[in-house]
Amino acid sequence: MATFTNRKYIFSKGIDQYFIGVKSAYSFVALFFKEAFKRPFHFREVLNQSFEVGLKSLPLITLTGFIVGVVFTKQSRPSLEDFGAASWLPSLIGIAIVRALGPLVTALICAGKVGSSIGAELGSMKVSEQIDAMEVSAINPFKYLVVTRVLATTITIPVLAMYCSCVGLYGSYVNVHAEETTSLVTFYQSAFSSISFLDIFTSVAKAIIYGFTIGIVGAYKGFNATQGTRGVGKAANQAVVLSMFLIFLEELVIVQVANWIRYF
Amino acid sequence: MEELKNHIINYNEAVISISGLYKSFGDLDVLKGIDFELFKGENVAILGKSGTGKSVLIKIIIGLLKPDKGEVIVLGKHVDKLERKELDTLRLRIGFSFQNSALYDSMNVYQNLAFPLTMNIKNLSKNQVKNEVEEVLEAVGLEDKINQLPSDLSGGQRKRIGIARTLILKPEIMLYDEPTSGLDPVTSEEIIELINDVQEKYNTSSIIITHDLTCAKNTGNRTAMLLDGRFFKIGTFDEVFDTEDEQVKGFYNYNFIQ
Numbered sequence: 001m002a003t004f005t006n007r008k009y010i011f012s013k014g015i016d017q018y019f020i021g022v023k024s025a026y027s028f029v030a031l032f033f034k035e036a037f038k039r040p041f042h043f044r045e046v047l048n049q050s051f052e053v054g055l056k057s058l059p060l061i062t063l064t065g066f067i068v069g070v071v072f073t074k075q076s077r078p079s080l081e082d083f084g085a086a087s088w089l090p091s092l093i094g095i096a097i098v099r100a101l102g103p104l105v106t107a108l109i110c111a112g113k114v115g116s117s118i119g120a121e122l123g124s125m126k127v128s129e130q131i132d133a134m135e136v137s138a139i140n141p142f143k144y145l146v147v148t149r150v151l152a153t154t155i156t157i158p159v160l161a162m163y164c165s166c167v168g169l170y171g172s173y174v175n176v177h178a179e180e181t182t183s184l185v186t187f188y189q190s191a192f193s194s195i196s197f198l199d200i201f202t203s204v205a206k207a208i209i210y211g212f213t214i215g216i217v218g219a220y221k222g223f224n225a226t227q228g229t230r231g232v233g234k235a236a237n238q239a240v241v242l243s244m245f246l247i248f249l250e251e252l253v254i255v256q257v258a259n260w261i262r263y264f
Numbered sequence: 265m266e267e268l269k270n271h272i273i274n275y276n277e278a279v280i281s282i283s284g285l286y287k288s289f290g291d292l293d294v295l296k297g298i299d300f301e302l303f304k305g306e307n308v309a310i311l312g313k314s315g316t317g318k319s320v321l322i323k324i325i326i327g328l329l330k331p332d333k334g335e336v337i338v339l340g341k342h343v344d345k346l347e348r349k350e351l352d353t354l355r356l357r358i359g360f361s362f363q364n365s366a367l368y369d370s371m372n373v374y375q376n377l378a379f380p381l382t383m384n385i386k387n388l389s390k391n392q393v394k395n396e397v398e399e400v401l402e403a404v405g406l407e408d409k410i411n412q413l414p415s416d417l418s419g420g421q422r423k424r425i426g427i428a429r430t431l432i433l434k435p436e437i438m439l440y441d442e443p444t445s446g447l448d449p450v451t452s453e454e455i456i457e458l459i460n461d462v463q464e465k466y467n468t469s470s471i472i473i474t475h476d477l478t479c480a481k482n483t484g485n486r487t488a489m490l491l492d493g494r495f496f497k498i499g500t501f502d503e504v505f506d507t508e509d510e511q512v513k514g515f516y517n518y519n520f521i522q
Protein backbone atom coordinates (compact mmCIF):
# COMPACT_ATOMS: atom_id res chain seq x y z
CA MET A 1 0.00 0.00 0.00
CA ALA A 2 1.28 3.42 -0.95
CA THR A 3 1.09 4.87 2.53
CA PHE A 4 3.25 2.14 3.96
CA THR A 5 6.25 2.27 1.63
CA ASN A 6 9.57 2.73 3.36
CA ARG A 7 11.14 6.12 2.98
CA LYS A 8 14.35 5.96 0.93
CA TYR A 9 17.21 8.35 1.73
CA ILE A 10 18.28 10.80 -0.98
CA PHE A 11 21.96 10.92 0.05
CA SER A 12 22.62 9.01 3.24
CA LYS A 13 20.78 8.96 6.54
CA GLY A 14 23.12 11.48 8.19
CA ILE A 15 23.19 13.99 5.34
CA ASP A 16 19.44 13.77 4.81
CA GLN A 17 18.81 14.36 8.48
CA TYR A 18 21.12 17.37 8.43
CA PHE A 19 19.16 19.01 5.64
CA ILE A 20 15.85 18.10 7.27
CA GLY A 21 17.18 19.75 10.44
CA VAL A 22 18.19 22.91 8.59
CA LYS A 23 14.81 23.09 6.91
CA SER A 24 12.90 22.64 10.16
CA ALA A 25 15.03 25.27 11.90
CA TYR A 26 14.40 27.63 9.00
CA SER A 27 10.62 27.07 9.18
CA PHE A 28 10.77 27.64 12.94
CA VAL A 29 12.40 31.04 12.49
CA ALA A 30 10.02 31.91 9.66
CA LEU A 31 7.07 30.95 11.85
CA PHE A 32 8.37 33.27 14.56
CA PHE A 33 8.27 36.27 12.23
CA LYS A 34 4.84 35.28 11.00
CA GLU A 35 3.36 34.85 14.47
CA ALA A 36 5.17 37.71 16.20
CA PHE A 37 3.21 40.36 14.33
CA LYS A 38 -0.20 38.76 14.59
CA ARG A 39 -2.79 39.19 17.29
CA PRO A 40 -3.20 38.30 20.10
CA PHE A 41 -0.06 39.79 21.64
CA HIS A 42 0.79 38.41 25.05
CA PHE A 43 2.40 41.61 26.40
CA ARG A 44 2.07 40.52 29.99
CA GLU A 45 3.87 37.25 29.37
CA VAL A 46 6.66 39.06 27.46
CA LEU A 47 7.10 41.29 30.49
CA ASN A 48 7.15 38.32 32.87
CA GLN A 49 9.70 36.53 30.75
CA SER A 50 11.86 39.67 30.48
CA PHE A 51 11.99 39.89 34.27
CA GLU A 52 12.92 36.21 34.38
CA VAL A 53 15.78 36.76 31.94
CA GLY A 54 17.01 39.85 33.74
CA LEU A 55 16.80 38.51 37.26
CA LYS A 56 18.32 35.18 36.34
CA SER A 57 21.46 36.63 34.82
CA LEU A 58 21.95 39.97 36.60
CA PRO A 59 24.17 38.79 39.51
CA LEU A 60 26.42 36.74 37.27
CA ILE A 61 26.72 39.50 34.70
CA THR A 62 27.60 42.04 37.37
CA LEU A 63 30.31 39.84 38.78
CA THR A 64 31.74 38.74 35.45
CA GLY A 65 31.60 42.22 33.91
CA PHE A 66 33.44 43.67 36.87
CA ILE A 67 36.13 41.00 36.81
CA VAL A 68 36.62 41.33 33.06
CA GLY A 69 37.14 45.08 33.52
CA VAL A 70 39.70 44.60 36.28
CA VAL A 71 41.61 41.81 34.57
CA PHE A 72 41.67 43.41 31.15
CA THR A 73 43.04 46.63 32.60
CA LYS A 74 45.66 44.81 34.63
CA GLN A 75 46.80 42.90 31.56
CA SER A 76 46.92 45.89 29.22
CA ARG A 77 48.73 48.35 31.48
CA PRO A 78 52.30 46.90 31.24
CA SER A 79 52.28 46.78 27.42
CA LEU A 80 50.93 50.31 27.17
CA GLU A 81 53.51 51.53 29.70
CA ASP A 82 56.27 49.95 27.63
CA PHE A 83 55.24 52.21 24.77
CA GLY A 84 54.82 55.16 27.13
CA ALA A 85 51.13 55.20 26.31
CA ALA A 86 49.61 54.57 29.75
CA SER A 87 47.37 57.59 29.32
CA TRP A 88 45.57 55.79 26.50
CA LEU A 89 44.45 53.10 28.88
CA PRO A 90 40.88 54.40 29.42
CA SER A 91 40.28 54.78 25.68
CA LEU A 92 41.59 51.32 24.93
CA ILE A 93 39.49 49.80 27.67
CA GLY A 94 36.44 51.77 26.54
CA ILE A 95 36.74 50.51 22.99
CA ALA A 96 37.44 46.94 24.01
CA ILE A 97 34.60 46.72 26.50
CA VAL A 98 31.86 48.60 24.67
CA ARG A 99 32.65 47.23 21.22
CA ALA A 100 33.45 43.65 22.03
CA LEU A 101 33.59 42.38 25.59
CA GLY A 102 30.34 43.73 27.04
CA PRO A 103 27.98 42.22 24.48
CA LEU A 104 29.99 39.02 24.13
CA VAL A 105 30.33 38.31 27.85
CA THR A 106 26.62 39.03 28.34
CA ALA A 107 25.65 36.82 25.44
CA LEU A 108 27.76 33.90 26.62
CA ILE A 109 26.43 34.12 30.15
CA CYS A 110 22.86 34.37 28.95
CA ALA A 111 23.37 31.46 26.54
CA GLY A 112 24.38 29.40 29.56
CA LYS A 113 21.78 30.66 32.00
CA VAL A 114 18.79 31.69 29.92
CA GLY A 115 19.21 29.58 26.78
CA SER A 116 19.54 26.37 28.74
CA SER A 117 16.59 27.17 30.95
CA ILE A 118 14.35 27.95 27.97
CA GLY A 119 15.47 24.69 26.35
CA ALA A 120 14.83 22.69 29.51
CA GLU A 121 11.52 24.36 30.34
CA LEU A 122 9.98 24.01 26.88
CA GLY A 123 11.56 20.58 26.52
CA SER A 124 9.91 19.30 29.65
CA MET A 125 6.60 20.87 28.63
CA LYS A 126 6.93 19.12 25.31
CA VAL A 127 7.70 15.64 26.62
CA SER A 128 5.05 15.82 29.33
CA GLU A 129 2.48 16.86 26.69
CA GLN A 130 1.83 20.27 28.25
CA ILE A 131 2.39 21.82 24.83
CA ASP A 132 -0.19 19.47 23.34
CA ALA A 133 -2.49 20.38 26.21
CA MET A 134 -2.32 24.05 25.18
CA GLU A 135 -2.91 23.05 21.60
CA VAL A 136 -6.10 21.15 22.42
CA SER A 137 -7.39 24.05 24.54
CA ALA A 138 -7.20 26.19 21.39
CA ILE A 139 -4.21 28.14 22.70
CA ASN A 140 -1.40 28.62 20.21
CA PRO A 141 1.63 27.30 22.12
CA PHE A 142 4.06 28.76 19.62
CA LYS A 143 2.73 32.25 20.27
CA TYR A 144 2.34 31.84 23.99
CA LEU A 145 5.62 30.05 24.72
CA VAL A 146 8.04 30.74 21.88
CA VAL A 147 7.21 34.23 20.66
CA THR A 148 7.06 35.66 24.18
CA ARG A 149 10.38 34.15 25.24
CA VAL A 150 12.23 35.15 22.08
CA LEU A 151 10.91 38.71 22.35
CA ALA A 152 11.96 38.77 26.00
CA THR A 153 15.55 37.76 25.27
CA THR A 154 15.75 40.07 22.26
CA ILE A 155 14.67 43.04 24.36
CA THR A 156 16.43 42.24 27.61
CA ILE A 157 19.87 41.10 26.49
CA PRO A 158 20.82 44.45 24.85
CA VAL A 159 19.93 46.19 28.10
CA LEU A 160 22.00 43.68 30.03
CA ALA A 161 24.89 44.16 27.60
CA MET A 162 24.91 47.93 28.13
CA TYR A 163 24.79 47.33 31.85
CA CYS A 164 27.65 44.83 31.58
CA SER A 165 29.77 47.38 29.67
CA CYS A 166 29.17 49.98 32.37
CA VAL A 167 30.09 47.54 35.14
CA GLY A 168 33.17 46.48 33.17
CA LEU A 169 34.27 50.09 32.85
CA TYR A 170 33.72 50.54 36.55
CA GLY A 171 35.88 47.49 37.25
CA SER A 172 38.54 49.00 35.07
CA TYR A 173 38.24 52.30 36.91
CA VAL A 174 38.70 50.55 40.25
CA ASN A 175 41.93 49.08 38.96
CA VAL A 176 43.13 52.34 37.46
CA HIS A 177 42.22 54.23 40.61
CA ALA A 178 44.40 51.89 42.69
CA GLU A 179 47.45 52.91 40.66
CA GLU A 180 46.82 56.58 40.01
CA THR A 181 44.29 59.12 41.26
CA THR A 182 41.68 59.66 38.60
CA SER A 183 38.10 60.60 39.32
CA LEU A 184 35.32 58.33 38.07
CA VAL A 185 33.94 61.12 35.88
CA THR A 186 37.29 61.81 34.22
CA PHE A 187 37.78 58.12 33.61
CA TYR A 188 34.38 57.63 32.00
CA GLN A 189 34.89 60.80 29.96
CA SER A 190 38.16 59.65 28.49
CA ALA A 191 36.85 56.13 28.01
CA PHE A 192 33.85 57.39 26.05
CA SER A 193 35.78 60.03 24.12
CA SER A 194 37.16 57.35 21.83
CA ILE A 195 33.82 55.65 21.31
CA SER A 196 31.72 56.77 18.38
CA PHE A 197 27.99 56.57 17.87
CA LEU A 198 28.64 53.73 15.43
CA ASP A 199 30.35 51.77 18.22
CA ILE A 200 27.37 52.06 20.51
CA PHE A 201 24.98 51.35 17.67
CA THR A 202 26.83 48.18 16.59
CA SER A 203 27.15 47.11 20.18
CA VAL A 204 23.40 47.32 20.72
CA ALA A 205 22.64 45.77 17.34
CA LYS A 206 24.97 42.89 18.15
CA ALA A 207 23.30 42.32 21.49
CA ILE A 208 19.88 42.32 19.85
CA ILE A 209 21.03 39.64 17.44
CA TYR A 210 22.60 37.60 20.24
CA GLY A 211 19.43 37.93 22.29
CA PHE A 212 17.32 36.72 19.41
CA THR A 213 19.72 33.84 18.81
CA ILE A 214 19.65 32.70 22.43
CA GLY A 215 15.86 32.83 22.60
CA ILE A 216 15.12 31.16 19.29
CA VAL A 217 17.74 28.41 19.68
CA GLY A 218 16.55 27.55 23.20
CA ALA A 219 12.92 27.53 22.10
CA TYR A 220 13.67 25.49 18.97
CA LYS A 221 15.59 22.84 20.88
CA GLY A 222 12.97 22.68 23.62
CA PHE A 223 10.01 22.63 21.28
CA ASN A 224 11.50 19.73 19.35
CA ALA A 225 12.61 17.69 22.35
CA THR A 226 11.86 13.97 22.21
CA GLN A 227 12.65 10.86 24.23
CA GLY A 228 11.37 11.75 27.68
CA THR A 229 13.61 13.10 30.40
CA ARG A 230 16.79 12.41 28.48
CA GLY A 231 15.47 14.59 25.71
CA VAL A 232 15.02 17.48 28.14
CA GLY A 233 18.66 17.39 29.19
CA LYS A 234 19.71 17.08 25.59
CA ALA A 235 17.58 20.07 24.58
CA ALA A 236 19.10 22.24 27.31
CA ASN A 237 22.61 21.15 26.45
CA GLN A 238 22.23 21.62 22.70
CA ALA A 239 20.62 25.00 23.24
CA VAL A 240 23.78 26.22 24.98
CA VAL A 241 26.25 24.67 22.56
CA LEU A 242 24.47 25.78 19.41
CA SER A 243 23.72 29.31 20.58
CA MET A 244 27.32 29.87 21.73
CA PHE A 245 28.59 28.63 18.38
CA LEU A 246 26.20 30.91 16.49
CA ILE A 247 27.11 33.87 18.70
CA PHE A 248 30.79 33.59 17.76
CA LEU A 249 29.87 33.19 14.12
CA GLU A 250 27.68 36.28 14.25
CA GLU A 251 30.40 38.22 16.09
CA LEU A 252 32.76 37.49 13.24
CA VAL A 253 30.31 38.63 10.57
CA ILE A 254 29.19 41.75 12.44
CA VAL A 255 32.77 42.90 13.12
CA GLN A 256 33.50 42.60 9.40
CA VAL A 257 30.40 44.54 8.45
CA ALA A 258 31.06 47.22 11.07
CA ASN A 259 34.61 47.66 9.78
CA TRP A 260 33.40 48.13 6.23
CA ILE A 261 30.97 50.78 7.39
CA ARG A 262 33.69 52.48 9.41
CA TYR A 263 36.14 52.82 6.53
CA PHE A 264 33.82 53.72 3.68
CA MET B 265 -28.78 3.35 35.10
CA GLU B 266 -28.37 2.11 31.52
CA GLU B 267 -31.92 3.13 30.68
CA LEU B 268 -31.49 6.49 32.25
CA LYS B 269 -28.43 7.09 30.11
CA ASN B 270 -29.90 5.65 26.95
CA HIS B 271 -32.84 7.94 26.58
CA ILE B 272 -30.62 10.93 25.90
CA ILE B 273 -28.61 9.18 23.19
CA ASN B 274 -29.51 10.08 19.64
CA TYR B 275 -28.42 7.24 17.38
CA ASN B 276 -29.29 9.26 14.28
CA GLU B 277 -26.75 11.98 14.94
CA ALA B 278 -23.07 11.08 14.77
CA VAL B 279 -20.77 13.64 16.39
CA ILE B 280 -17.65 11.79 15.27
CA SER B 281 -17.49 9.66 12.19
CA ILE B 282 -14.34 8.01 10.95
CA SER B 283 -13.92 5.88 7.87
CA GLY B 284 -10.95 4.13 6.32
CA LEU B 285 -8.44 5.69 8.69
CA TYR B 286 -4.77 4.70 8.32
CA LYS B 287 -1.79 5.96 10.28
CA SER B 288 1.79 4.82 10.43
CA PHE B 289 5.02 6.16 11.91
CA GLY B 290 7.94 5.31 9.65
CA ASP B 291 7.86 1.56 9.25
CA LEU B 292 5.37 1.06 12.06
CA ASP B 293 1.79 0.71 10.86
CA VAL B 294 -0.40 1.67 13.80
CA LEU B 295 -3.95 2.18 12.52
CA LYS B 296 -4.97 0.01 9.58
CA GLY B 297 -8.47 0.85 8.45
CA ILE B 298 -10.55 2.27 11.28
CA ASP B 299 -14.28 2.78 10.82
CA PHE B 300 -16.10 4.26 13.78
CA GLU B 301 -19.01 6.43 14.79
CA LEU B 302 -19.74 8.19 18.07
CA PHE B 303 -23.36 9.23 18.51
CA LYS B 304 -24.74 12.23 20.30
CA GLY B 305 -24.95 11.67 24.04
CA GLU B 306 -23.29 8.27 24.17
CA ASN B 307 -20.18 7.01 25.93
CA VAL B 308 -18.03 4.57 24.00
CA ALA B 309 -15.24 2.71 25.74
CA ILE B 310 -12.31 1.76 23.54
CA LEU B 311 -10.32 -1.21 24.78
CA GLY B 312 -7.01 -2.44 23.52
CA LYS B 313 -3.57 -3.62 24.46
CA SER B 314 -0.80 -1.17 25.19
CA GLY B 315 0.69 0.17 21.98
CA THR B 316 -2.23 -0.64 19.68
CA GLY B 317 -2.77 3.02 18.82
CA LYS B 318 -5.60 4.09 21.10
CA SER B 319 -3.93 7.38 22.00
CA VAL B 320 -2.97 7.92 18.37
CA LEU B 321 -6.63 7.52 17.37
CA ILE B 322 -7.94 10.24 19.67
CA LYS B 323 -5.00 12.51 18.89
CA ILE B 324 -6.07 12.29 15.25
CA ILE B 325 -9.64 13.13 16.29
CA ILE B 326 -8.49 16.35 17.97
CA GLY B 327 -6.02 17.19 15.21
CA LEU B 328 -2.78 16.71 17.12
CA LEU B 329 -1.75 14.09 14.58
CA LYS B 330 -2.62 13.95 10.89
CA PRO B 331 -4.07 10.81 9.33
CA ASP B 332 -2.21 9.24 6.41
CA LYS B 333 -5.45 8.27 4.75
CA GLY B 334 -9.14 8.26 5.51
CA GLU B 335 -11.88 10.58 6.61
CA VAL B 336 -12.25 12.02 10.11
CA ILE B 337 -15.36 14.14 10.59
CA VAL B 338 -15.93 15.73 13.99
CA LEU B 339 -19.03 17.84 14.61
CA GLY B 340 -19.47 18.09 10.85
CA LYS B 341 -15.91 19.23 10.08
CA HIS B 342 -13.05 17.42 8.34
CA VAL B 343 -10.48 17.80 11.11
CA ASP B 344 -7.36 17.34 8.99
CA LYS B 345 -8.43 19.94 6.43
CA LEU B 346 -9.09 22.83 8.80
CA GLU B 347 -7.15 26.08 9.05
CA ARG B 348 -5.69 26.86 12.45
CA LYS B 349 -8.54 29.25 13.31
CA GLU B 350 -11.32 26.84 12.42
CA LEU B 351 -9.49 24.03 14.15
CA ASP B 352 -9.27 26.12 17.32
CA THR B 353 -12.99 26.87 17.17
CA LEU B 354 -13.67 23.16 16.86
CA ARG B 355 -11.25 22.28 19.67
CA LEU B 356 -13.13 24.55 22.05
CA ARG B 357 -16.05 22.15 21.68
CA ILE B 358 -13.94 19.09 22.52
CA GLY B 359 -12.39 18.19 25.86
CA PHE B 360 -9.24 16.10 25.86
CA SER B 361 -8.02 14.53 29.06
CA PHE B 362 -4.44 13.31 28.71
CA GLN B 363 -3.15 9.92 29.77
CA ASN B 364 -0.57 11.60 32.02
CA SER B 365 -2.88 14.54 32.93
CA ALA B 366 -0.43 17.07 31.36
CA LEU B 367 -1.13 19.76 33.94
CA TYR B 368 0.96 22.93 33.59
CA ASP B 369 3.48 22.30 36.32
CA SER B 370 4.50 25.93 36.75
CA MET B 371 0.92 26.91 37.58
CA ASN B 372 -1.19 26.05 40.60
CA VAL B 373 -4.56 24.33 40.31
CA TYR B 374 -6.49 27.59 40.07
CA GLN B 375 -4.23 28.92 37.31
CA ASN B 376 -4.35 25.60 35.45
CA LEU B 377 -8.12 25.78 35.33
CA ALA B 378 -8.39 29.50 34.65
CA PHE B 379 -5.81 29.46 31.85
CA PRO B 380 -7.92 27.93 29.05
CA LEU B 381 -10.81 30.14 30.06
CA THR B 382 -9.02 33.49 30.16
CA MET B 383 -7.02 32.73 27.03
CA ASN B 384 -10.13 31.94 25.01
CA ILE B 385 -12.83 34.19 26.40
CA LYS B 386 -11.96 37.86 26.58
CA ASN B 387 -13.24 40.34 29.12
CA LEU B 388 -14.20 37.91 31.84
CA SER B 389 -14.22 39.52 35.25
CA LYS B 390 -12.09 38.06 38.03
CA ASN B 391 -15.25 36.95 39.78
CA GLN B 392 -16.65 35.16 36.76
CA VAL B 393 -13.41 33.24 36.33
CA LYS B 394 -13.39 32.36 40.00
CA ASN B 395 -16.96 31.10 39.85
CA GLU B 396 -16.29 28.94 36.82
CA VAL B 397 -13.17 27.46 38.40
CA GLU B 398 -15.01 26.73 41.62
CA GLU B 399 -17.85 25.10 39.71
CA VAL B 400 -15.64 22.60 37.88
CA LEU B 401 -13.57 21.96 40.99
CA GLU B 402 -16.75 21.08 42.78
CA ALA B 403 -17.77 18.81 39.90
CA VAL B 404 -14.55 16.81 40.38
CA GLY B 405 -14.69 17.11 44.17
CA LEU B 406 -11.39 18.84 44.79
CA GLU B 407 -12.38 22.32 46.03
CA ASP B 408 -9.76 22.21 48.77
CA LYS B 409 -6.84 21.81 46.37
CA ILE B 410 -7.33 25.14 44.63
CA ASN B 411 -3.98 26.65 45.62
CA GLN B 412 -1.79 23.55 45.32
CA LEU B 413 0.81 22.88 42.66
CA PRO B 414 0.32 19.82 40.43
CA SER B 415 3.47 18.27 41.89
CA ASP B 416 1.78 18.21 45.31
CA LEU B 417 -1.23 16.22 44.07
CA SER B 418 -1.67 12.47 43.88
CA GLY B 419 -2.02 10.74 40.52
CA GLY B 420 -5.77 10.39 40.89
CA GLN B 421 -6.18 14.01 41.92
CA ARG B 422 -4.13 15.11 38.92
CA LYS B 423 -6.40 13.10 36.63
CA ARG B 424 -9.44 14.78 38.12
CA ILE B 425 -7.92 18.26 37.76
CA GLY B 426 -7.05 17.34 34.18
CA ILE B 427 -10.69 16.46 33.58
CA ALA B 428 -11.83 19.65 35.31
CA ARG B 429 -9.55 21.70 33.07
CA THR B 430 -11.30 20.32 30.00
CA LEU B 431 -14.79 20.74 31.52
CA ILE B 432 -14.28 24.44 32.11
CA LEU B 433 -14.84 25.18 28.41
CA LYS B 434 -18.13 23.20 28.47
CA PRO B 435 -17.23 20.74 25.71
CA GLU B 436 -19.77 18.74 23.71
CA ILE B 437 -17.37 15.83 23.22
CA MET B 438 -15.02 14.41 25.85
CA LEU B 439 -12.02 12.27 24.98
CA TYR B 440 -10.59 10.48 28.02
CA ASP B 441 -7.22 8.80 27.59
CA GLU B 442 -6.94 6.04 30.20
CA PRO B 443 -8.68 7.91 33.01
CA THR B 444 -8.24 5.07 35.49
CA SER B 445 -4.83 3.65 34.64
CA GLY B 446 -2.46 3.40 37.56
CA LEU B 447 -5.17 4.09 40.14
CA ASP B 448 -6.41 1.95 43.01
CA PRO B 449 -9.90 0.41 42.62
CA VAL B 450 -11.57 2.93 44.93
CA THR B 451 -10.16 5.95 43.10
CA SER B 452 -10.95 4.26 39.78
CA GLU B 453 -14.54 3.90 40.93
CA GLU B 454 -14.65 7.64 41.73
CA ILE B 455 -13.35 8.52 38.28
CA ILE B 456 -15.88 6.18 36.66
CA GLU B 457 -18.63 7.97 38.58
CA LEU B 458 -17.21 11.30 37.51
CA ILE B 459 -17.27 10.27 33.85
CA ASN B 460 -20.90 9.22 34.14
CA ASP B 461 -21.79 12.41 36.01
CA VAL B 462 -20.18 14.48 33.30
CA GLN B 463 -22.18 12.66 30.64
CA GLU B 464 -25.41 13.44 32.42
CA LYS B 465 -24.69 16.88 33.78
CA TYR B 466 -23.00 18.36 30.71
CA ASN B 467 -24.77 16.13 28.18
CA THR B 468 -21.51 15.17 26.49
CA SER B 469 -20.65 12.41 24.08
CA SER B 470 -17.46 10.67 25.13
CA ILE B 471 -14.77 8.28 24.10
CA ILE B 472 -13.15 6.55 27.06
CA ILE B 473 -9.89 4.83 26.26
CA THR B 474 -8.92 2.20 28.74
CA HIS B 475 -7.55 -1.24 29.30
CA ASP B 476 -9.52 -1.55 32.49
CA LEU B 477 -12.59 -3.72 31.87
CA THR B 478 -14.43 -2.45 34.93
CA CYS B 479 -14.11 1.06 33.60
CA ALA B 480 -15.23 0.00 30.13
CA LYS B 481 -18.20 -1.89 31.46
CA ASN B 482 -19.38 0.88 33.77
CA THR B 483 -18.85 3.91 31.59
CA GLY B 484 -19.49 2.70 28.05
CA ASN B 485 -22.91 2.53 26.46
CA ARG B 486 -21.01 0.65 23.80
CA THR B 487 -17.58 -0.96 23.87
CA ALA B 488 -15.10 -1.17 21.03
CA MET B 489 -12.16 -3.53 20.92
CA LEU B 490 -9.07 -2.35 19.06
CA LEU B 491 -6.96 -5.25 17.83
CA ASP B 492 -4.06 -5.03 15.47
CA GLY B 493 -4.91 -1.61 14.02
CA ARG B 494 -8.61 -2.28 13.45
CA PHE B 495 -11.78 -2.49 15.50
CA PHE B 496 -12.37 -6.14 16.17
CA LYS B 497 -15.92 -5.50 17.29
CA ILE B 498 -18.10 -2.62 18.43
CA GLY B 499 -21.19 -3.37 20.49
CA THR B 500 -22.34 -3.76 24.06
CA PHE B 501 -19.73 -4.95 26.52
CA ASP B 502 -21.14 -8.48 26.59
CA GLU B 503 -21.38 -8.68 22.81
CA VAL B 504 -17.73 -7.80 22.40
CA PHE B 505 -16.56 -10.49 24.79
CA ASP B 506 -18.97 -13.14 23.52
CA THR B 507 -16.32 -14.55 21.21
CA GLU B 508 -13.91 -17.41 20.66
CA ASP B 509 -11.07 -15.12 19.59
CA GLU B 510 -7.99 -16.02 21.63
CA GLN B 511 -6.65 -12.49 21.94
CA VAL B 512 -9.96 -11.04 23.10
CA LYS B 513 -10.51 -13.87 25.56
CA GLY B 514 -6.99 -13.42 26.82
CA PHE B 515 -7.69 -9.76 27.43
CA TYR B 516 -10.84 -10.62 29.38
CA ASN B 517 -9.27 -13.35 31.49
CA TYR B 518 -6.25 -11.26 32.30
CA ASN B 519 -8.38 -8.41 33.56
CA PHE B 520 -10.60 -10.53 35.78
CA ILE B 521 -7.93 -12.79 37.17
CA GLN B 522 -7.88 -10.72 40.37
Ligand SMILES: Nc1ncnc2c1ncn2[C@@H]1O[C@H](COP(=O)(O)OP(=O)(O)OP(=O)(O)O)[C@@H](O)[C@H]1O
Pocket residue numbers: 289292294312313314315316317318319320321363475
Ligand atom coordinates in the same frame (compact mmCIF):
# COMPACT_ATOMS: atom_id res chain seq x y z
N1 LIG C 1 4.55 10.68 17.64
C1 LIG C 1 4.89 9.40 17.44
N2 LIG C 1 5.97 9.10 16.70
C2 LIG C 1 6.31 7.83 16.47
N3 LIG C 1 5.65 6.76 16.95
C3 LIG C 1 4.56 6.99 17.69
C4 LIG C 1 4.13 8.32 17.99
N4 LIG C 1 3.02 8.25 18.74
C5 LIG C 1 2.79 6.93 18.92
N5 LIG C 1 3.71 6.17 18.30
C6 LIG C 1 3.72 4.71 18.26
O1 LIG C 1 2.43 4.26 17.90
C7 LIG C 1 2.09 3.10 18.65
C8 LIG C 1 0.75 3.34 19.33
O2 LIG C 1 0.91 4.33 20.33
P1 LIG C 1 -0.26 4.75 21.29
O3 LIG C 1 0.30 5.78 22.19
O4 LIG C 1 -1.44 5.13 20.49
O5 LIG C 1 -0.55 3.43 22.08
P2 LIG C 1 -1.73 3.18 23.11
O6 LIG C 1 -2.66 2.22 22.49
O7 LIG C 1 -2.29 4.46 23.55
O8 LIG C 1 -0.94 2.45 24.28
P3 LIG C 1 -1.04 2.68 25.86
O9 LIG C 1 -2.17 1.87 26.32
O10 LIG C 1 0.25 2.15 26.37
O11 LIG C 1 -1.22 4.14 26.07
C9 LIG C 1 3.22 2.85 19.62
O12 LIG C 1 3.97 1.77 19.12
C10 LIG C 1 4.03 4.11 19.60
O13 LIG C 1 5.39 3.79 19.72
Ligand SMILES: [Mg+2]
Pocket residue numbers: 318319320363441442
Ligand atom coordinates in the same frame (compact mmCIF):
# COMPACT_ATOMS: atom_id res chain seq x y z
MG1 LIG D 1 -2.12 5.64 25.21
